[in-house]
Structure formats: structure tokens, C-alpha cells
Amino acid sequence: MKAFVLGAGGREHAIAWRLSQSPSIERVYAAPGNAGLAFDLSCIPADLTAPQELAALAETLDVDFTIVGPEAPLVAGVVDAFEARGLPIVGPCRFAAQLEGSKVFAKDFFQKYGIPTARSRTVDSTDQLAAAVDEIGPAVALKADGLAAGKGVILAHSRAEALDAGRLLLSGEAVGEAGRRILVEELLVGREVSFIVLTDGKRLFELRPTQDHKAAYDGDQGPNTGGMGAYCDDSILDPDLRQAIVDTIIQPALDGMKSEGSVFRGFLYAGLMITADGPKTLEFNVRLGDPETQPLLYRLDGDFGELMASAARRSLDASVVSWKPGATTCVVMASEGYPGAYPKGRPISGIGDAEATGAKVFHAGTAFRKGRLATSGGRVLGVTAGGDTLEASLQAAYAAVECISFEGAHYRRDIGRRPRA
Ligand code: AMP
Numbered sequence: 573m574k575a576f577v578l579g580a581g582g583r584e585h586a587i588a589w590r591l592s593q594s595p596s597i598e599r600v601y602a603a604p605g606n607a608g609l610a611f612d613l614s615c616i617p618a619d620l621t622a623p624q625e626l627a628a629l630a631e632t633l634d635v636d637f638t639i640v641g642p643e644a645p646l647v648a649g650v651v652d653a654f655e656a657r658g659l660p661i662v663g664p665c666r667f668a669a670q671l672e673g674s675k676v677f678a679k680d681f682f683q684k685y686g687i688p689t690a691r692s693r694t695v696d697s698t699d700q701l702a703a704a705v706d707e708i709g710p711a712v713a714l715k716a717d718g719l720a721a722g723k724g725v726i727l728a729h730s731r732a733e734a735l736d737a738g739r740l741l742l743s744g745e746a747v748g749e750a751g752r753r754i755l756v757e758e759l760l761v762g763r764e765v766s767f768i769v770l771t772d773g774k775r776l777f778e779l780r781p782t783q784d785h786k787a788a789y790d791g792d793q794g795p796n797t798g799g800m801g802a803y804c805d806d807s808i809l810d811p812d813l814r815q816a817i818v819d820t821i822i823q824p825a826l827d828g829m830k831s832e833g834s835v836f837r838g839f840l841y842a843g844l845m846i847t848a849d850g851p852k853t854l855e856f857n858v859r860l861g862d863p864e865t866q867p868l869l870y871r872l873d874g875d876f877g878e879l880m881a882s883a884a885r886r887s888l889d890a891s892v893v894s895w896k897p898g899a900t901t902c903v904v905m906a907s908e909g910y911p912g913a914y915p916k917g918r919p920i921s922g923i924g925d926a927e928a929t930g931a932k933v934f935h936a937g938t939a940f941r942k943g944r945l946a947t948s949g950g951r952v953l954g955v956t957a958g959g960d961t962l963e964a965s966l967q968a969a970y971a972a973v974e975c976i977s978f979e980g981a982h983y984r985r986d987i988g989r990r991p992r993a
């Protein structure tokens with residue numbers, strides 16, 4: 573089969589890498605891809621927010637199925653465009669993608685279908701903001717309604733901080749139009765877990781639990797990022813808790829979508845806080861996580877191509893894959909200054925040495941400059957390795973990170989070391 577991957581980050585590199593190792597897959601294309609993807613397979617320039625053009629491209633390439641990496645094409649209706657032409661694709665339709673595309677839609681949906689989540693108010697003026705902070709706060713999470721590339725959530729710990737951040741969002745200064753309407757949410761305390769399932773609308777395949785590290789610096793300090801590293805280890809969720817999450821969060825969401833007259837297909841990612849009162853939903857994403865995909869797919873065994881093809885054909889068959897025992901870890905190496913402004917074009921060395929240790933280095937923000945691999949994004953590389961235990965996987969990932977250098981490289985040294993009580 574021929575597979576097509578939409579996206580340009582570390583997640584998409586991991587998807588394409590795992591696909592290209594699948595016995596059922598003879599060729600993988602990516603659009604627009606990145607330097608790491610181009611090294612392994614064919615990349616084609618494309619506008620990820622132009623659904624019709626992407627569908628036409630899939631027809632021209634004559635691919636058997638398509639996997640959508642990021643949220644923007646889903647929110648723009650890429651699945652609807654593919655389905656109108658009878659092209660198999662893994663991902664939810666535009667209506668269902670609102671679970672990620674609008675925080676207000678998602679919050680109303682959680683409330684309507686009894687899905688546990690933080691208390692909140694929706695506001696679109698500074699007066700309403702102050703009233704909501706007084707009711708719910710003073711410590712609150714402020715969330716821009718629209719997509720904001722991971723920059724739409726601000727955690728405020730005092731009334732003054734909340735009002736300042738809320739004004740910045742509402743004025744359009746922080747994330748533009750996406751912030752004109754915001755959610756003011758109770759700040760939840762607990763440990764964060766990413767739990768992702770794949771569904772064809774009928775059957776469900778649970779991926780193993782992962783944990784992301786969103787803050788820029790060690791000890792969860794500094795601003796939120798897209799994710800500075802993630803690990804996959806079964807001990808993150810015991811079987812009872814996993815079942816409770818499926819019963820109280822995942823299944824009600826899939827049933828709720830049906831009640832709304834739609835069907836959710838593709839990857840549903842629940843970002844959860846495990847609180848003293850049980851698991852609560854922080855957010856839904858309608859795609860695989862980045863960087864969670866890197867440790868997940870490093871660990872997945874079997875024919876991932878066949879799994880994806882069966883999902884795209886709406887006859888999901890999870891018997892074609894299995895999970896390797898042990899744990900896996902991805903450490904993100906980022907550019908100096910990320911998530912703020914960062915330089916580009918810094919030469920990267922040592923990837924070959926890192927991979928000689930058995931690790932896999934996924935490219936996120938890289939490009940070829942004058943024949944050399946150089947940095948071109950905030951998150952540059954996702955260095956991923958496995959081991960019999962979480963500790964062994966951490967040591968393997970960090971040993972590989974030590975092989976790689978570029979000027980100003982910045983990474984967290986405490987991935988996988990968060991207290992799990
Ligand atoms: P979200 O995009 O909603 O997942 O928010 C980004 C990050 O902000 C999450 O991964 C959490 O670390 C944090 N966060 C979001 N909402 C809350 C909340 N209600 N309480 C505490 N932390 C939160």
C-alpha cells in the first residue's frame with residue numbers, strides 16, 4: 573500500500589518512520605514534511621489548510637490512505653473533503669474536530685454529556701473577566717477559545733495575574749482573534765496524563781498511557797510549550813483507572829458526538845488531570861499528541877500500516893499490532909529561547925552517533941542549509957529510546973541526547989522524573 577502523511581513535525585516523522593517499517597507499506601509520502609522526513613521518503617509542498625488541494629494531491633499520488641498529523645487541517649475540514657471524494661483517511665470530520673478547535677464548544681460538550689472537567693465561565697469582555705475570576709479564582713487557567721498553536725493557555729496564580737493575562741488574550745494582543753472569547757477555568761491540582769484512543773466509529777483501540785512535560789524548564793518551571801518530552805510506561809495508569817477513563821470520559825464523548833448527529837473517527841486524545849476526585853478532562857485533542865507519538869510509536873510493534881489502513885477503511889483491526897514490554901522516552905531538544913523567539917540556521921551534529929546507540933532521532937524543526945542539517949524551528953529534535961524499565965529508557969534517551977549538539981540547544985533533564993503519587 574501507499575500511505576500519505578499530512579504534517580511537518582516530530583509526530584509526523586514518527587508516523588512516517590513507523591509506516592515505512594510496516595510490511596504492508598511499499599511507499600510513504602509526506603506533505604509538507606521536513607528535513608528528517610525528506611531523508612527517509614518523498615516530501616511534497618502543500619498548504620495544510622487547503623482541504624480540496626490536499627484531496628486532489630492524494631488522488632494524484634494514488635495513495636491507499638492518509639493520516640492527518642496536526643489539528644489545523646482537521647479543523648479546516650480535510651476529512652470532509654477526502655470523504656466527499658471517497659478517499660480513505662484517518663481523522664475526525666470538521667464538526668467533531670471542534671472538540672479541539674473551540675475550547676468553548678468542548679466545554680459545553682463536556683457539561684452536556686456529564687464528562688468530568690474543571691468548573692469554568694466563558695467571557696468576552698474585561699467586566700465579565702473580573703466577575704469570573706472573582707467567582708472561580710483567584711488562581712485560574714485562562715484559555716483562548718480558538719486554535720493558538722499551544723500558546724492559548726495561561727495559568728495565573730493571583731487575581732492581578734489573571735486579570736492581566738485575560739486582558740492580553742481578550743485584546744487580541746496575545747493570540748489574535750483566537751483570544752476574543754476565553755474560558756476562565758478552575759485550576760486543577762494533580763498529575764497530568766495523556767490518554768489516546770483510535771476509533772473507526774465503532775471499535776476502540778486504546779493506546780498506552782503517556783505523560784507529556786509542557787513547561788519549558790526543569791521542575792515544571794517557565795512558560796508552557798508544545799511539549800518538551802514525553803514517556804510511555806504502563807505504570808502511569810493502573811488498569812482500574814484506565815477503565816474509569818474509558819467509562820466516564822472517552823465513551824461518553826463518543827456517544828455524545830453521535831447524539832450531536834456526527835461520528836467521531838480517528839485519534840481522540842484526552843488530556844487529563846488525575847485529581848483527588850478522580851480523572852478530569854483538561855482538553856480534548858482530535859489527533860495524536862506531539863511529542864507523545866514518538867515514544868508511543870517507538871514502542872508499538874507489528875504492522876502499523878495495516879492498523880491505519882483498517883481505521884481508514886472503517887474496519888479497525890487492532891490485532892495486527894502489539895506493544896513491546898518496558899518503557900520508552902522522548903527528550904525534545906529545543907532552540908535557545910523557545911517558546912519565545914529563537915534563532916534559526918544553527919548547524920546540528922551528532923545525530924548519527926545518537927542513532928548508533930539504538931535511539932531514534934525524530935526531526936521537528938530542521939532544514940538543510942548549504943548542504944548541512946540546521947535548526948529551523950523551536951522544537952528541533954525528539955530523541956527517543958526504549959528500555960526494560962522507565963529508568964533504563966531514560967538513561968538510553970539521555971545518552972543519545974549527549975551525542976547531539978547545536979549552539980544554544982536546550983532540553984529538560986527531568987523527563988520521566990515527575991512524582992507519580
Ligand atoms: P490545554 O491546552 O487545555 O491542555 O492546556 C495546556 C496545559 O495547561 C495543560 O496541559 C495543563 O498543564 C495546563 N492546564 C490547562 N487547564 C488547566 C487547569 N484547569 N488546571 C491546571 N492546569 C491546567
Ligand code: GLY
Nearest residue numbers: 784799861862863
Ligand atoms: N503534547 C501535547 C499536544 O500534542 O497537544
